[in-house]
Amino acid sequence: MSELATAATAGHTERSGSLWADAWRELYRNPVFVVASVVVLIVMSWAVFPTLWTSTGTDGGTCELVDSRLGPSSEHIFGTTFQGCDMYSHVINGARPSIIIAVLVTLATTLIGVALGVIAGFYGGWLDTVLSRITDVFLGLPFLLGALVFLALLGEQNIWTVSAVLVVLSWPPITRIMRGSVIQVKALDYVEAARALGASNMSIIFRHILPNSIAPVIVLATLYLGGFVSAEATLTFLGVGLQIPEISWGITVAQGQDYAIAGYPHLLIFPCAALIITVLAFIVMGDAMRDALDPRGR
């Protein structure tokens, strides 16, 4: 059939298709992505099953002030904190709040952002105008400053308030991206074809619009995971995030800062390394997904 020949010559770029299948094939062949995923899984296991990794329990074990600031040894492989706690145990247990907050906030912002983006993009009209203006207002607050003010004024600082504040400040970009993506997909012929067949709006949204417009949001959400790990640590470091006796990398770094200057670099090196590796793994994953889903950037 001569039509077969035209497939190759047709000027259209072969977009999407079984985009997810293609992307997935490319991802699991990408060694960088595989390594990053393994790192993410390991850090997740620190958060979910810390007892697999350390015998000191989830509270960081007993701390002896006499053991303060010990260097790495066979007993304490990462040394001890300035309160004499086991640093290794702190590094493992510090993953939990970061990961809980990152996952929670990413899920919530994605849900809110996607829902609002679909509403604004699909229905348009005054709903779109109102939603877009509200989005603008929240985007008007610089992220870290906004989070700082919110948390400082809330007065109560724990996993839930930190998560809530991060959600409030980070849904607008997802809404914006989703809205643009939906508007693009809405204009395609296959959506009109579904309308011609008599499909309802809900059916069109769930069958055609969502599957075809969500890819950029998935990429952003993966990058967000790393961003929220970093944001939680930063806010905690600044003193408006999690508070002692919670164990968090931000707290460990803040406490180690002064003593590190006095010649105990291990107080900083281990928690910083854990933080950097975690954020790096998420961002590398997100980048790899972006490349796989949108080959233009390569």
Add this chain to the structure above:
Amino acid sequence: MTEPAHATPDRAASAGHGEMVVSVRDAVKHFPITQGIVFQKTIGHVRAVDGVSFDLHRGETLGVVGESGCGKSTLSRVIMGLIPASSGSVNLLGDELVGMRERDLRKVRRNVQIIFQDPYASLDPRMTVGGIVGEPFRIHPDFAPRGDRRGKVQELLEVVGLNPEHINRYPHQFSGGQRQRIGIARALALRPQIIVCDEPVSALDVSVQAQVVNLLERLQEEFDLSYIFVAHDLSVVRHISDRIAVMYLGKIVEIGDETQIYEHPTHPYTQALLSAVPVPDPALRGRREQIVLTGDVPSPANPPSGCRFRTRCFKAQDICAEKEPALVSRDGSVQPSACHFAKELDVIHATR
């Protein structure tokens, strides 16, 4: 706009066609142009479709030709009720679409389906062929019980000349022509009586065009379909159409059967379009009078007074600016033609 309706039904009846399935009267679609800094106010309208009337009978094919931007595509959406008409009447198998509620429209719409121009944009890339062709059954579960669907989809694939075993493939695994066949299978699923073909072959290779047109003709016989065939390619339209409507700036300027439009065109615009069709015989090339239209198509937001074609017309006189010519039969024209000076002119045959 006076009684084109008088002229058309007779001729259609004489051509041996049956009952009327679509009847459009004075259909108008104006898109508002808004401007404003804080409050958007309407400062004008794009008159995409501006008073169009025609009928379509069972088993008939009406070709609609015109340059891009003349309102062909909007007209096809208005007929389907996908874009609500601003005014006028669109009667589909006895149901009046203008003013109908969306919910009811959805039910009526299953009788009229559409085939799109771009076979790459008209199929959801995330669905398998089975999902795409079976979607109509999912939306109207009463049409085919769940257990039957796979069989029905494979049947449809066979009807349009595709391998039924490819039911689990994705659109990107097919060529442009094959994709168009998938789109046709989807349009056929609900056994519609009318199919709007919106430039169905324009995006395809010439060799494939003929195959798809032949398929459409075969299906018309088999399922007693009525087509509205929108295109800008005059030769494809001639091949498939029983009657042809020529559109310019949102209006039909001439309507008639195949011989009338192609052998005896009377409207200067039709003549200009036909004179641009290439002459197949190289020896005769250049021996035919060619009418080259000057200038651009005027903006549909601000069409010329009187006759809309007068700014580019080689026959234009003062009256053309003052009085809008009605789409009626005149002395010089058997078929309805919207020109004060409608007169036959042989533009298609080159002579020695």
Add this chain to the structure above:
Amino acid sequence: MGRYVLRRLLQFIPVLLGTMFLLHYLQTVSIQINGNPITALFGDRQPPPQTLAAITTAFGLDDPCLQQTGNPCLGMFLDRMSGYTQGDFGVDFNRQPITRLIADAAPVTVRLTIIAVLFESLVGILAGVVAGIRKNGFADNFIRLSTTLVISVPVFVLGVLVQIGSGLYVGVWLRDNGAPEWLSAAFSVTYQTDHPWASLLVPGVVLGAFSLGFIARLTRTSLIETLRADYVRTARAKGLSRRRVVGIHALRNSLIPVVTYIGIDLGALMGGALVTEGIFNIPGVGGLVFGSVAAGETPVIIAVVTMLTLVFLLASLLVDVLYAVLDPRIRYE
């Protein structure tokens, strides 16, 4: 063009008011829930009720609506907005006008930001161009890897690590080896008033490092796309040298998104400045916020953040307008 700018300006006003209101509402709700911040200020040693009432009145926190949880206190908001228009941003707990506190702190932050922006744009664009010209070459892979790494390091982590590295090891070594005073000031642990530029050098680099990664990536992608464009191919076909094509044709067009990014990035820079100034003890605007958060001075936090938000919004507006000037396509949406 004028029309676009006008519309953008008019859209700016509701956003501005909305953001201001958001901050205002946050404060009222916090007071309604947590009680009078003045009380919290004194801790265990509460002054007599009359004094407390007088101080509360002085800060404009005596409005009865603050007793009703959920009340948006629109009257207070209007008073506040009219105060803002007259340049009155309130006073801190020492009766210092907040505008003066900011005026004292701003020059330091501006200097820090200038260093950061210079650093991130110079190094970032250079790295992006090197990577973009030889796509998938060694330099490209190296730059892609290192930018990812830089993006992944939270500013505060980089800050504390650099502070120790530069302040402790490099700084001490420089001083011991008789380096000039400004050079050792540049590598000191804290800000030094005698060296207003040199001692901000390292904090500025820390601040700029985060955005550096994004700028390099953006330049690279943008340059690669432009180099693929037909007009660049035409320029090559005309026989222009590669250097000229990249320098004159491609780079100019691919820098448009980069310039926009630098403008939009101001929000991230402000957040980063807060962290950096906190770590390096720099008496800038960030240090002011840092200090007032620690002291619980809510009026100061709100006023400073409001001002910074204003600057941020104005900068975004400016960038949008600038973008419209640079890229005519944007004007017709």
